Amino acid sequence: MLSLVRQTISTSGSTMLRPVAADVVQVRGRKRALKQTITRQQKLERRMKREEKEAARKQYSFMERINIRRMKNLLSPSQQYPGRLNIDDESNLPEKPTLDVFIKSHFKTQYYTVAEALDMHRELQSPSIYNNPNAPIRLRLELNMTTEKQTKMVTGSDEIVPVPFPFNHNEKRTILAFANDVKLQELAVESGAEMALGQDTIKKIIKGQFRTDDYDFCVSHSDMGSSILPLRGILKTRFPTRANGGLGENLPELIEKFKNGVKLNINGDPVYPIWGLSDCVVGRLSMPNEQIEANIATVIAAACAHRNPALGPFINRALLMTIPGEENYAIDVKPWLPVPTEEEIEKIEKRKNKKKKKDEKKTEETTDDATPAMAAAL
Amino acid sequence: MLPATHLHRLARHLNLQSSRNTWVLRRVFQPEATPPGGIQKNPNDFHDYQKYEVVEVETQKSAGPIKVILLQDVEGIGHQFDVVSVDRTLARKDLLLSKKAVYASPFDLKYYADMKTRMADELASRVRIPYELKVVGRDLQKMVVPIKVNMENEWTIDTKVVKSSLRQMGVFVAENTIFLAAKPISGPNFDIEAKLFRFYLVVNQQYTVPMLGRVTHVSVDESKQMISPTLTTPRDEELARYSIRKEFPLYSKTKDFTEDFPVFEHMKEHAPTTPQ
Numbered sequence: 258m259l260s261l262v263r264q265t266i267s268t269s270g271s272t273m274l275r276p277v278a279a280d281v282v283q284v285r286g287r288k289r290a291l292k293q294t295i296t297r298q299q300k301l302e303r304r305m306k307r308e309e310k311e312a313a314r315k316q317y318s319f320m321e322r323i324n325i326r327r328m329k330n331l332l333s334p335s336q337q338y339p340g341r342l343n344i345d346d347e348s349n350l351p352e353k354p355t356l357d358v359f360i361k362s363h364f365k366t367q368y369y370t371v372a373e374a375l376d377m378h379r380e381l382q383s384p385s386i387y388n389n390p391n392a393p394i395r396l397r398l399e400l401n402m403t404t405e406k407q408t409k410m411v412t413g414s415d416e417i418v419p420v421p422f423p424f425n426h427n428e429k430r431t432i433l434a435f436a437n438d439v440k441l442q443e444l445a446v447e448s449g450a451e452m453a454l455g456q457d458t459i460k461k462i463i464k465g466q467f468r469t470d471d472y473d474f475c476v477s478h479s480d481m482g483s484s485i486l487p488l489r490g491i492l493k494t495r496f497p498t499r500a501n502g503g504l505g506e507n508l509p510e511l512i513e514k515f516k517n518g519v520k521l522n523i524n525g526d527p528v529y530p531i532w533g534l535s536d537c538v539v540g541r542l543s544m545p546n547e548q549i550e551a552n553i554a555t556v557i558a559a560a561c562a563h564r565n566p567a568l569g570p571f572i573n574r575a576l577l578m579t580i581p582g583e584e585n586y587a588i589d590v591k592p593w594l595p596v597p598t599e600e601e602i603e604k605i606e607k608r609k610n611k612k613k614k615k616d617e618k619k620t621e622e623t624t625d626d627a628t629p630a631m632a633a634a635l
Numbered sequence: 636m637l638p639a640t641h642l643h644r645l646a647r648h649l650n651l652q653s654s655r656n657t658w659v660l661r662r663v664f665q666p667e668a669t670p671p672g673g674i675q676k677n678p679n680d681f682h683d684y685q686k687y688e689v690v691e692v693e694t695q696k697s698a699g700p701i702k703v704i705l706l707q708d709v710e711g712i713g714h715q716f717d718v719v720s721v722d723r724t725l726a727r728k729d730l731l732l733s734k735k736a737v738y739a740s741p742f743d744l745k746y747y748a749d750m751k752t753r754m755a756d757e758l759a760s761r762v763r764i765p766y767e768l769k770v771v772g773r774d775l776q777k778m779v780v781p782i783k784v785n786m787e788n789e790w791t792i793d794t795k796v797v798k799s800s801l802r803q804m805g806v807f808v809a810e811n812t813i814f815l816a817a818k819p820i821s822g823p824n825f826d827i828e829a830k831l832f833r834f835y836l837v838v839n840q841q842y843t844v845p846m847l848g849r850v851t852h853v854s855v856d857e858s859k860q861m862i863s864p865t866l867t868t869p870r871d872e873e874l875a876r877y878s879i880r881k882e883f884p885l886y887s888k889t890k891d892f893t894e895d896f897p898v899f900e901h902m903k904e905h906a907p908t909t910p911q
Contacts, residue, residue, distance in 0.1 A: 387853060
C-alpha cells in the first residue's frame with residue numbers, strides 16, 4: 258500500500274494532498290483502532306449487547322416468529338366476540354342506570370349474581386324462544402396472565418376439576434390409572450379408566466415409548482405414590498397428587514370424580530401475552546341455581562390457584578353464556594377470589610419499590626447525558 | 636399541511652411580544668435565620684441559596700369551567716335562564732358565539748333573573764323532556780327489534796318474549812314497561828316471518844317510545860335457520876304495508892303511564908307524528 262502511495266507521489270508530486278493519499282491514512286487509522294486495547298468496562302458492554310441480540314433472536318424459532326407476525330394481523334382470541342373488558346374504555350360512563358329502561362352501552366358493565374344471569378338465560382332458552390332448557394352453561398374467564406417476573410407469564414394448562422355437583426357433559430374423558438396390583442388395575446379399567454398401568458410402564462413413559470398426551474388426567478393408587486414421581490415433569494398439571502385429589506386409596510371413586518369433573522384449560526393469548534382465556538362448561542340450565550353456583554366457585558378457585566393472588570385479580574371478567582348462544586352476562590366473582598395474605602402483598606410491593614428505584618436511577622443518568630448534548634446542539 | 640396544534644405552537648414561538656407568566660418558586664436550600672443581633676449575610680454569597688425549584692406555573696394550570704347564563708334550552712346542558720358552569724372551549728366556540736348563552740356577569744345575572752321571574756308562567760307551561768329520556772328514546776327509535784320465536788313450538792308474543800329479544804339488542808327493561816297490541820300474535824306461522832309490528836316502551840312511566848318489532852323464527856338447530864331481511868330503518872311504504880303509522884315519542888309531565896294505562900288507545904289519539 259505504501260509503495261502505491263509513493264508511486265502516486267513520484268508520478269505527480271503535487272497531488273500528495275489529494276484524497277487518494279488521505280484515503281490511505283484513514284485505513285491506517287482504522288487498523289490502529291483495532292489494536293487499541295479496550296477497557297474491561299467497554300468489553301463488558303459489548304458482550305452484554307451481543308448477548309442481548311442473541312437472546313432476542315433465540316426467543317422464538319423461525320416458524321414461531323412467522324406465526325406471531327401472522328397472528329398480529331388477526332384479531333386475538335381475547336378480542337373476538339364477546340371481547341375483553343377494558344375498564345379504561347368505560348371510565349367516563351355512569352355507574353348505574355337510573356331509568357327502568359336502559360341501553361347496555363350507555364353504562365359501565367353491570368355485574369349480575371349467578372341466579373340473575375341464569376334466570377335471564379332461562380327466559381331466552383324457554384320453549385317459545387330457543388327451546389333449549391337443558392343447555393350447557395359456559396363460563397368464559399378473561400384472565401390477567403402477568404406474574405412476579407416481567408418477562409414470564411402464567412403457563413397454559415389443562416386439567417380436570419372435580420365439581421361438587423356433577424352433570425352430564427357429553428364429553429369423552431380419557432383417564433390413565435396407575436396401580437401396582439393387577440387386581441386393582443382391572444378394577445380401574447372396569448370403573449372407567451382408559452388404561453391402567455403398573456411399575457413397568459413408567460420407564461417406558463420416561464423414555465417416550467408410551468405417549469401420555471392423549472390422556473386428560475391421571476389418577477394413582479397410593480401404593481404407586483413414590484414410583485410415579487419421575488413422571489412429574491412429563492405429566493405436569495395432570496400429575497396426580499393429594500392436593501389435586503388424584504392420589505388415593507379408592508380408585509373407582511377417584512375415576513368417577515374425574516370423569517364427571519369440569520375440564521378447565523387456561524390458554525395464553527398468542528397476540529397479547531398478558532391476556533389469557535379460559536372456557537369451561539360448569540353445568541346445565543336445568544340444574545338448581547345453588548348447584549351451579551357451587552360448581553362455579555370450585556372452578557374459579559381451581560383457576561385462581563395458578564397465579565399469586567397478591568398480584569391482583571386473576572380474573573378480569575367472568576361471563577356466563579350458553580352453548581350455543583351469543584348471549585352473555587358478566588357475573589360478580591369477587592366473593593370467590595382468593596384473598597392474599599399481608600405477607601404476600603408486602604413481598605410484591607417490596608419488589609415493585611426496588612424496580613422503581615432502579616428505573617429512577619436510569620432515567621436520571623439518561624437525562625444527565627442528554628443535557629450536554631442538547632446544549633451542544635443549541 | 637401541519638396539524639392545527641403545531642401551527643398554533645409555531646405562531647406562539649414567532650410571537651415576539653412579551654407575555655406575562657406567573658411562576659411560583661421555592662428555595663432548594665433554605666438559608667439559616669440570622670441570629671438576633673447578628674449581621675444578615677448576603678444570600679447571593681452562597682451558590683446553593685440561588686437555587687430554586689418550581690412549585691407551579693400558573694399559565695399551565697387549566698382555568699376550569701366557566702359560568703354562563705343560557706338564553707335558550709340547550710340539550711345536555713340546561714334550560715333557559717339556568718346559570719350553569721360549562722367547559723371553556725364549548726362556551727367560547729359554541730354557546731357564546733351563537734348567542735345560546737351569555738357570560739354570567741353581575742349585570743346579566745340580575746337582568747336575566749328579572750326576565751325569568753317575568754316569564755315564570757310561560758316557562759312553567761312549557762313542556763320540557765328531560766335529557767336522559769330524550770337520549771334513550773332516540774336510540775330506541777333507531778332499532779328494529781328482531782322478536783325471536785321458536786320454529787317448532789307454539790308461541791304467542793308476550794312481554795316476556797319481547798323482553799328477552801330486547802335484551803339481545805342490549806336493551807334492558809322491566810317487564811311492566813312493555814305494551815303490546817290487544818290482538819295477540821301467535822305461531823309458528825311462517826307467513827308472518829319478518830313481519831313488522833308496533834309495540835311501546837314506557838320509560839319511567841312518563842315517556843312512551845314507539846318501537847318496531849320484527850317476527851323472527853329461530854331454532855337451536857343451525858341447519859334450520861331463517862334468513863330474513865334485517866333492514867334497520869324501514870321505509871314509509873314498508874310501514875304502510877303493515878299498516879303502521881309513523882310515530883314519535885310522547886312525554887307526560889306526570890307519571891301517567893302506569894302498568895294498566897291503555898297506552899295503545901292513548902297513543903292512537905295523541906302520538907305526535909312529527910319529531911319534537
